[in-house]
Amino acid sequence: MPVLGARILDWFGFGPRDHAAHGHGHHDHASGSHSHGVIDATIATTDRGIWAIKWSFVILTITAAMQMVVVALSGSVALLADTVHNIADATTAIPLWIAFLLARRKPSPTFTYGLGRVEDLAGIIIVGIILFSAIVAGYQAIDRLINPRVVTHLGWLAAAGVVGFLGNEAVAVFRIRVGREINSAALIADGYHARTDGLTSLAVVLGAFGVWLGFALADPIVGLLITLAIFGIVWQSARSVLTRMLDGIDPDVIGDIQHAAAHVPAARIVEAKARWIGHRLHADIAIAVEESLPVCEAKKITAALEHQLFEHMPALAAANIRLANADADHPHGGHDSH
Template sequence: MNQVFQKGRRATIISALLTVLLAVIKGIVGLISGSVVLLGDAVHSAADSLSSFAAWFGLKISQKKPTQKFSYGYYKAENLTAFLISGLIILAGLLIARESVAKFTVVSQLNIPLIAVGAAVVDALVMFTIGSYEMKIGRKINSQSLIADGRESRLHLLSSSLVLIGLLAGWMKIPYLEGIMGLLISLFIFQAGFSSAKDSVFALMDVSPEKEKEDRVKKVLGNIPGVRSFEGLKLRKSGPLIFGEVKVNVGRSLDVKKVQEISEKIEQEIKKKVKSIDSFTVMASSFKAEKQKICLPIEEDKGLDSLMFSHFGRAKKFIFINLEKSQIKDYYVKDNPYQGKEVRAGLNTALLVVKEKVDSVITWEIGPISLHTLRDDLIEVYSASGGSVKEIAKKFAQQSLKPLKEPTKEKL
């Protein structure tokens, strides 16, 4: 995570130094040429450098380790800094609007017009490049203050265009043109300022991040083996980072170790898919799902009246039943092509069942390889001593079957 902040600080330092250099150059040329508009733009660039230093300062504070007083860290300092930068953008817009109104009655006189125009052109190109660089790094590390500063720097292209038009208007003694263009450009600057202010205020109020990131988190949760369902997913932005939490529901027969493994797997996969997530809390609890898919070994297909076969790996067929709210919704039967194999019959049979994406297996006897293969895929295994499929499914729905923790047969 330190690399994220280092990239942000490096970008803001480069931006601030170049902006200060441009401000000095424009100030000197403005004094020599007698151009009020170029001097005003030098002041505007000085404000840009101030916002760049403010962005750097916000990222610097955000990197501080949590303390007893600020146990969640200082990440929101970056959002607060972004809000202050937004104020600078709006202030710059007001200054440009005021100067533009003044230009309705004033025509600038230039002493060194070509040098002044050249300075304005170079300034416009450099500031646009700086802004694009800041926004690229800001989006990469999810830094609001850096994005806000980049927007302001890119908008300097518009204010530089105003300066250029003003210089040309003064050179050619054309009245009103500079003032009209200035008012139009100030509207764009106001839009950027208010947009950045809105983003920073929302982040300070724990706004959820983009829906695309939330969808990626949901996709990860839906693909984690053992997670029956999830609820209460919450994501919030804090500076350039995202914090999240969720409650997941797992099978009721899983032990504490397995539940912990599922929780750790969720956190690892989510952080891998959404790089800006710094912390993700998983609360796991066992429950009875409304929809479940169970599997039972049978010897002869008689539908729900089929009798359960005694051994999992040697069953001729399997019946797969979909339960909804403890009621049988539908079922289907599949042959077991591995029941006659001399070796690895249990392993191949277990893999066959895994492919059907079942939640639970009910059997009388099962070998260690079959049991461990099913449990490794977080399929719950329950014990039943015989009877019809319909009767056993009813007992399962009533939660009267016991989980099978140990194998009952030697490996096949």
């Protein structure tokens, strides 16, 4: 990008942010980043998320605007379905943007964990928006199957499909990459459905080719197929977001905890739990050590485990480590380490 263009984007708040952050650890399945330095980790990651959301909104708005012009010219219901969904996809930037802004707020006496859960709520709103766009697109496609209309400007129609693909792929790259960096389920889910949208946009080209060959129903059929693809996105996104809302977690996360504990032979994990609060991971772990150990030695073990956890799990925001008896099946009582 030319230097002048980059400066203009930065003036309007769309330039990338500089962070005092870096990733570390070799067992990082989440591709996160554990931040250090004077910049608060949550603010740094949410700034990065907001940057991706802004770019997504700009790209999809431009894409949808260009497609809408061709919809008016061609009368294509397939392109209409794709455009409606691109508009809905751009609109999803709003709840995500609000969620990331709220997540920057410090914990309060009421919200002691902060407002990271707002990201999950934003995910639910996004699912609702996508579902609505699927219903609208499906209705239009079915209506066109019943009441066929002539589709014109086939060259422009095909070009609009390609534009839709390029716009959505650009957004997908932004959202997935940044979502993985900051471990935001909502942002990653939105990125993957943007990628699927890009593929469905290419279906518009196929529909235009079918009409050009003389098969008039190719356009509404493609529109209906795009609708079915959107419903598939709704299902996948809803499952991902609801899993996190119910404190569900990838079993690999517990595997990471076990892997980190293996570097501290004196600590035997009795119980390990973890959950996401927004895009930050919180772990609750009970370990067993020899009862004859002095308190100071037990503290050294918990400190060593905590160090290994943060070293191997860059997305980890907090680790609550409790002590249990060496022969206990379940943790009880104990010492907390943060």
